[in-house]
Amino acid sequence: MSQLTIRTININHYLEELKMKKKFNRRDFIGTASVVGAGLIAGLPTVACSSVATAKPAILGGPKAFTGTWLSWPIIDQVDEKELLDVLKSLKWCRLGATTAKRFEDEFQKLTGAKYALGVSSGTSALYTMLGALGIGPGDEVIIPPYTFVATYNVVVLNYALPIFVDTDLESFQIDANKIEASITDSTKVIMPVHIGGTPVDLDRVLEVAGKHKIPVIEDACQAHLAEWKGKMVGNWGLAGGFSFQGSKNLNSGEGGAIQTNDEQFVKNCYTFHNQGQGGSVTDYSTGFGTRGTNMRITEFQAGVLLAQMTRVVEQAKLRTENANYLTGMLKTIPGILPAKLYKGVTRSAYHLYMFRYDKTRFAGLDRSKFLDALQKEGIPCSSGYGKMNKSAYVTDLAKNPHYLKIYGEKTMKEWLDRNQCPENDKLTEQAVWFTQNMLLGTKTDMEQIAEAIKKIQKNASEIGKS
Numbered sequence: 001m002s003q004l005t006i007r008t009i010n011i012n013h014y015l016e017e018l019k020m021k022k023k024f025n026r027r028d029f030i031g032t033a034s035v036v037g038a039g040l041i042a043g044l045p046t047v048a049c050s051s052v053a054t055a056k057p058a059i060l061g062g063p064k065a066f067t068g069t070w071l072s073w074p075i076i077d078q079v080d081e082k083e084l085l086d087v088l089k090s091l092k093w094c095r096l097g098a099t100t101a102k103r104f105e106d107e108f109q110k111l112t113g114a115k116y117a118l119g120v121s122s123g124t125s126a127l128y129t130m131l132g133a134l135g136i137g138p139g140d141e142v143i144i145p146p147y148t149f150v151a152t153y154n155v156v157v158l159n160y161a162l163p164i165f166v167d168t169d170l171e172s173f174q175i176d177a178n179k180i181e182a183s184i185t186d187s188t189k190v191i192m193p194v195h196i197g198g199t200p201v202d203l204d205r206v207l208e209v210a211g212k213h214k215i216p217v218i219e220d221a222c223q224a225h226l227a228e229w230k231g232k233m234v235g236n237w238g239l240a241g242g243f244s245f246q247g248s249k250n251l252n253s254g255e256g257g258a259i260q261t262n263d264e265q266f267v268k269n270c271y272t273f274h275n276q277g278q279g280g281s282v283t284d285y286s287t288g289f290g291t292r293g294t295n296m297r298i299t300e301f302q303a304g305v306l307l308a309q310m311t312r313v314v315e316q317a318k319l320r321t322e323n324a325n326y327l328t329g330m331l332k333t334i335p336g337i338l339p340a341k342l343y344k345g346v347t348r349s350a351y352h353l354y355m356f357r358y359d360k361t362r363f364a365g366l367d368r369s370k371f372l373d374a375l376q377k378e379g380i381p382c383s384s385g386y387g388k389m390n391k392s393a394y395v396t397d398l399a400k401n402p403h404y405l406k407i408y409g410e411k412t413m414k415e416w417l418d419r420n421q422c423p424e425n426d427k428l429t430e431q432a433v434w435f436t437q438n439m440l441l442g443t444k445t446d447m448e449q450i451a452e453a454i455k456k457i458q459k460n461a462s463e464i465g466k467s
């Protein structure tokens with residue numbers, strides 16, 4: 001029986017530990033080292049909030065709606081310590097000539113149900129490697145959403161290909177799959193949808209369009225560990241999927257990533273691309289590929305931490321789903337709070353982010369920034385999420401990049417700027433509110449207090465606006 005199986009059996013013990021940790025002394029529990037994202041609050045004063053209806057909002061001097069303590073992220077215990085120390089003492093820290101990375105790949109592949117998994121140094125490396133393995137380069141176009149972390153864009157530009165933004169579906173926060181076809185040209189070489197927040201895009205529609213035009217789909221599943229479309233995990237639907245294990249992610253090794261695919265030749269190509277174009281001496285992937293390569297190898301340390309973290313990932317995913325569903329049930333009854341829609345095919349969101357839209361017209365015109373401020377004062381960490389990436393100078397300056405001008409010419413780069421309009425995404429970036437995944441590892445009471453805090457702000461929105 002593998003280490004992973006043994007640990008899975010002990011998950012109830014772990015969940016008890018979690019509850020105890022929340023109840024009693026946080027410092028007695030190993031592994032509450034850091035917090036996720038900005039504004040996470042530890043050790044909040046426990047102020048009873050018996051009647052939200054009559055209580056003053058915290059921003060106006062009243063008691064906080066949230067009386068608990070948010071769970072820090074990541075979580076570790078003796079399993080993590082052992083895995084890490086085992087690697088350290090083995091004196092084999094590079095995957096070449098060692099076994100931990102392979103062990104991780106075997107377990108990750110079993111977890112996700114894909115035929116092949118390849119560990120890499122980060123989520124960005126996963127995406128970069130996949131584009132490299134497809135031979136993407138100057139003159140090629142890659143379709144991406146604007147509502148994503150900038151890494152999705154960066155990997156396209158690192159290959160001197162043209163990133164083509166397809167607008168967002170306001171209701172789901174995901175790429176609008178119905179708008180992909182209009183952006184396809186003879187130069188389109190990849191469609192790279194992002195399961196943003198950990199919720200699957202409309203994969204049926206994406207695959208239908210991609211299939212019709214015979215364009216490979218690379219799923220950016222960097223936020224979507226264990227997310228499912230029609231009962232099958234994401235990353236299994238397109239040619240391949242890329243995952244991130246960066247510090248905030250639901251599966252975390254500080255930095256790290258993985259590629260999963262059901263295509264044997266593709267994983268071989270990825271392996272050789274990420275290993276300086278060389279086949280590995282200790283793996284099965286011994287064929288060379290292409291004319292380009294780099295080093296994107298995962299370390300044995302990362303793999304060891306991931307093996308330990310994976311012993312909890314299934315139970316944590318279940319808990320997030322339970323809490324997210326409970327929260328959605330409450331939030332959707334509040335006028336002006338619009339939780340992100342899940343498409344019909346979504347059988348599980350990873351809930352890396354809990355996302356909703358805030359309609360200020362139902363809050364006496366209270367600006368989102370003031371709403372966020374008031375919510376934070378209630379003890380609820382929150383943020384406004386991504387900005388208008390397609391309109392940022394970082395992106396639009398690409399039209400002035402000398403290499404791009406050399407490759408594509410001024411006219412094409414000017415047209416590229418004109419093509420990048422995403423009005424629905426513009427709206428979304430002005431309305432979005434995010435909670436982070438660790439908040440969903442809390443209790444039902446925590447979820448109730450989030451809803452209570454929002455109701456309290458709504459009731460007093462006009463007064464808050466004047467403060």
Ligand SMILES: Cc1ncc(COP(=O)(O)O)c(C=O)c1O
Binds near residue numbers: 148245255
């Ligand atoms: C959607 C998305 N794509 C790509 C990445 C890049 O992953 P990493 O930070 O591991 O390089 C991230 C990470 O935040 C992400 O959220």
